[in-house]
Amino acid sequence: MHSRGDSVSYSDLRLRDAHQIRAAIRKGSYNRHTAGLAAGKLQCNLAILPEASALDFLRFCQRNPRPCPVVAVSDTGDPYLPTLGHDIDIRTDVPRYRVFRDGELTEEVTDISALWRDDLVTVALGCSFTFENALMASGIPMRHIEQDKTVSMFRTNIPLVPAGPFAGNMVATMRPVKTDRVADAYRISAAFPHAHGAPIAQGDPAQIGIADLGAPDWGDPVEVRGSETPVYWACGVTPQNVLMNARLPLCITHAPGHMLIADLAETLDAPLPLAETTNR
């Protein structure tokens, strides 16, 4: 990890718009997580992979839209994403990237310009920040955010529909919701199919193959209180996990929590409004 410019603090960036935040990231002035930044703007999970695997990966995403909601696909070799925002250069505008070779994490970097190739395709996927913001705005608190933890993530027994080398089971997040607000949580998050949509299950973790809510596979455990029901959503770690298991020669993702911030509103029509996709 290196910094190429003057450092900017998280609280400085909270007052900036998406374009300004990306500019700070591009300069190397900010390389931390993006939760809570550019309020109301769409944030994205990233998968950058060789064109030879891109058609299969898009088929995989189409067949598994809950964990893999595609919000943009670049032209081959083109590092820009004009349908997501103005002057988004995917080589520099994400705070932190993970580089996988043959399925192994080999580097975590803040700039992938030196790794860029003419055969790379970027796939941007919606992320849970979108529905979490909507839930909190409706008075459904997120305990992991209140406690400054990473959301609990679990391997489930829910099989994904395979495509080419991409296969496996779904990864799900769990958030405790007051039992009398669970129906609201379903309705509110269902309005964001481009950001994992409605929950995939609620209640007994065993029904989706989770043995112990206190021992998440990724992230931190959070308490589920007596008045609460555990609610499960499809998780953006699913495609990362599936990509890793496919052991592509090269694959680049964002580092968890270090997302691409788009210019589009996170409330965008599903999957993308045509008017907003024509800002090229």
Place this chain on the structure above:
Amino acid sequence: MHSRGDSVSYSDLRLRDAHQIRAAIRKGSYNRHTAGLAAGKLQCNLAILPEASALDFLRFCQRNPRPCPVVAVSDTGDPYLPTLGHDIDIRTDVPRYRVFRDGELTEEVTDISALWRDDLVTVALGCSFTFENALMASGIPMRHIEQDKTVSMFRTNIPLVPAGPFAGNMVATMRPVKTDRVADAYRISAAFPHAHGAPIAQGDPAQIGIADLGAPDWGDPVEVRGSETPVYWACGVTPQNVLMNARLPLCITHAPGHMLIADLAETLDAPLPLAETTNR
């Protein structure tokens, strides 16, 4: 056009389920339009094209989801579509196909088994039957259906976001809606993003580049009465038009109105519920 079996009438088929109707089509017993058949089941526009162009076509659809809502993508060379239904063989289960070579319509056939190749990819797209059924169920009549006409379709001046060889302007349908029900028509059709979603415009046709509502580019004209507003939706002819203009060596579509009938309910979650995509 040929028939390979005993003929079955449209009214006979109205009592059959999706699988039985596809079986009749496969046998060659039915080769007419599918409007009103298998009530409540998703019907699909089709684009079958060589794998060499499939990634660009999927990018095009992702960037233009209103006219091109993808509901399934086959594996390369695989004529089956297991995420849409049981035993759907795309070579035989559509009543009528159009074959384009270098952008020219060369044949209209009822079976494409002899044309199938190991490099072909099927892309299934949602169609307007879905939201029309929902509108009619809400008491918003469809004049072209009442008058047994084909819906009016128009070239617009709305540019599509290009991808590879795929580019052009959107084609839109027009349906007259009682002015006091226009807001309902927006709300109801918006619930079906996998079937063109909400209207793209209402009122003055000139705003989207339509000169004369009485002279559609495809389909039949219908009257717009004084108490009504013309309402415009993105049209499934858009991808067909764009495919034709891309002049691929080979491309196969359904014939207009002669759709693929899926086993999925047309009310499916957007874009596809995971549980229903795992019927492989």
